[in-house]
Amino acid sequence: MGLPIKGLEPFRSREFTCYFISRFLSALATRMIDVAVAWLVYDITGSPIALGLIGLAIFTPNILFLLIAGHAADHYDRRRVLMTCYCVASTASFGLYLTVTTHSVSPPIIYALIFLIGTARAFSSPASAAIVPSLVPKENFANAIAVNASAYQVATIIGPAVGGVAYMFGAPFVFLATTVLSLSCVVLIYMLKPRPPAAEKSQITWEYLTAGLKFIRFNKTLLGLISLDMFAVLLGGATALLPMFAKDIFDTGPEGLGLLRSAPSLGAVVTALLLARFPLNKRVGMRMFQAVAVYGIATIGFGLSPSIHFALPCLVLLGAADMVSVYVRSTLVQLETPDDMRGRVSAVNSMFIGASNELGEFESGVLASLMGPVPAVLVGGVGAIGITLSWMRLFPALRDRDKLA
Structure with a gap:
């Protein structure tokens, strides 16, 4: 039985549907924590650097466990890896709950x-990205990327x-x-069939880990x-400073x-x-570069906004532009990577994303201090x-890329 709406073919798979819901709930929990922790830390410290350190605390594991995370996604059942990660996330969320209920809140405990x-x-991240191709037919993969991103x-909205x-x-x-949301993700991922390791068991060497x-x-x-x-996002990221804009510039509260x-x-x-619904079919490289340039323009517009009413449309445009870049990057990374390496490549990709987002938050906090x-x-x-214009010259093949496949 076909789906009536073009672009939703991935939902023919029950497993993809379970994965999609878990992805939604996990992201919902993540963004709720981001807002609560940012407001809590800024309320305690009033320091932009303290806000930046939140991003640094989230990003540091990407560097420390980069090679191990990629190996785990390729060498172990990706389903079990995800279940373990969601268990850890729920434990940390419950730890935050205990911290605030026992009135033992302090920045070091929160950072830990x-x-x-x-x-x-x-x-x-690498296990989640690498498991998607096994959930849908190859012809539906580009749609699955867009739907998964949605x-x-x-949830981030x-x-x-x-x-x-x-x-x-x-x-x-x-x-x-x-905490409850993360535990729900464990149950949903448990409903997937076990995924045998994508890579053959072999001796773990430095060459294998750095592949x-x-x-x-x-x-x-x-x-x-x-x-x-x-x-581009490392330099242009403004999300770490949103508590400062909300409280000190736009004179609003946590809402x-x-x-x-x-x-x-x-x-x-x-x-x-x-x-x-309408996948990019031509000039995908140029469309991505244009989107990143719009991202920079929207960031400038946000910085110059005199009130929250002007800032919100700029942030909407910023997110729309970023989504085009995410769509092109995510699709090409998965399509151009062999399945037995997807975990390790996705781990590197996740590390770069973390550098752009969380490390960008630290950079923004330091610059703002x-x-x-506003100048930051x-x-x-x-x-x-500037990065967009430079990369168009440095990577002409990417700039001239016509098709995703």
């Missing part, structure tokens, strides 16, 4: 628990708003809810894709922060659904545009 959540993400982005409103009932309420790095290094398309996203956090994902999810939040955002937007 966030580091644990970052470790779960470091292992779950699950993440819809709802999550900050829900987290901001839920925070009005107290931080313990938020962290208890995210993903070498594969990307010698594949100019993937190298250009991943490095473009890392440097306003939730709206600001949700706005980029509103643009992203609309774009993801459009891409699922030196020159203020403006410098980042200009930097993202």
